[in-house]
Amino acid sequence: MFANYTFENPEFFWLLLLLLPATAWYFWKRKQQTPELKMSSVKGFKVKQSLLSKLKPVLFVLRLLALALLITAMARPRTVDVTTQSSNIRGIDIVMAIDVSASMLARxxxxxxxESVKEVGAEFIENRPNDRxxxxxxxxxxFTKTPITSDKSIALRAIEEIEYSDVLQNGTAIGSGLATSVNRLKDSDAKSKVIILLTDGVNNSGFIDPKIASELAVEFGIKTYTIGVGSNGNALTPVGILPNGRFQYGVQKVEIDEAxxxxxxxxxxGKYFRATNNEKLEEIYExxxxxEKSEIEEFRYYNYTEKFRPYVLLALGLLLFEMVLRYTVFKGFI
Structure with a gap:
């Protein structure tokens, strides 16, 4: 109920300390405020304190509560409703270039x-809500699987659909993959353009020299992060296809053109990374x-609702109630 309560002038709460000496003064002077009749003896009277005399301090309590409520009202209690609106002032366009040659099925x-690249790549996409x-x-x-898009569902669906296919000529065309990525980004008006190129081999196919593709990236102001995927030494890799259509696996040396x-x-x-296992690949994407962070401008709007009026009304009600009691019920005992 009071989670969004704030006080514009909380310094007024210091006035509550004045209620302590007022209370002490009241109880010290209470007997002097009651009229006294001195008699030589009360043996002929039956002494019994009435209920109203016992309830007399209630009047003082009501006045203290009224003062406390007025002080609270002076502190200006109010509720605040905060709404935010974000504006992407420096967006990033990213192309993920992924090697899908048969060697990427290595175990x-x-x-x-x-599969590991797909899983980590999907998580990376989900963590980039403000980028294309x-x-x-x-x-x-x-080839381009998906042009740059701000619709993350399209990008996620595209990466989930990646699988090895013999439709593409086998081999590793790093230059072609980089050039196609540059072509996707060259006309972008984003403040920052990035390629994340991932491969597990050496450039042995394609008609575009990787160095020429790299020069194109420089010309268009495109930063490239490269990732070499594969364990150190040997790995269980597809070496052929069995009669049933499944891959035949054999131990092959891992060769990545890291230079x-x-x-x-x-x-x-950009920067080069080497991923030798699932955990290392996750760390690289992190x-x-x-x-590569987008610059986000956030606007906050505050809507205040003043809440002092109920405190004032309740305080006036208590003071009125105290006066009614003082001049009616307790009139003969004051």
Missing amino acids: DFEPNRL IGLVLFAGES LLQQIAADTG EIDSL
């Missing part, structure tokens, strides 16, 4: 690299999330 991540996000997939070639990924990140003002 050095749980359950595999691709697009999705580019690449293997031996690249190239580091160079792309350095040239574009770090990127902390590095």
Whole structure:
């Protein structure tokens, strides 16, 4: 009930301290306020204190309560209703470029690299409510899965639908994936443009040199974060297809062109990361999330409702009640 109560002038509550000496003075002088009749002896009278005389301090209590209520009213109690409105004054456009080659099904991540990337990527999207996000997939070639959009449901659905497909030529076209991402962002009017490029291999396909794609990113002011995915050493990786259509797995050496990924990140003002397991991949996306923050301007509107009137009315009511009692019920005993 009083959760949103505030007081505009709380310094008036110091006046409540004056009620303490007033109370002490009343009880010290109470007997002197009652008329006295001195008699040599009261043996002929039956002494019995009446109920009204016992209730006489009620008048003083009513007056104290009235004063306390008036002091509270002077402190200007009021309720406040706060509403906020946010304005995105520095938005970020982000393209997530994800390698979907067969090697992304390697099982050095749980359950595999691709599923882990999808899970962490979806969480990253959910944590960016104020930005536009697009999705580019690449293997031996690249294509735009989703243009940059502020509709997070579209981006989330797109990343959930990612799966390995032999429709794309097999291989790893890092240059093509980066160039397609640049093409998605080059006409953006956002204050900040970012590519998060994730791969688990070396550039061995495509018609665009990664260095040329990197130069394009620099020209259009696009920062690129690169992530190399794969454990150190060997990993259980698809090496063929069985007659039943399932992949045949074998132990393969993990090869990531870290030098190239580091160079792309350095040239574009980004940063290179190496993810060797699920936990490390989550930490990388969390770090990127902390590095790229949208500037939000928040407006707060305060609606105050004054609440002093009920206190004043109640105080006046108590004073009136005290006067009625004083000049009616307690009139002969004062």
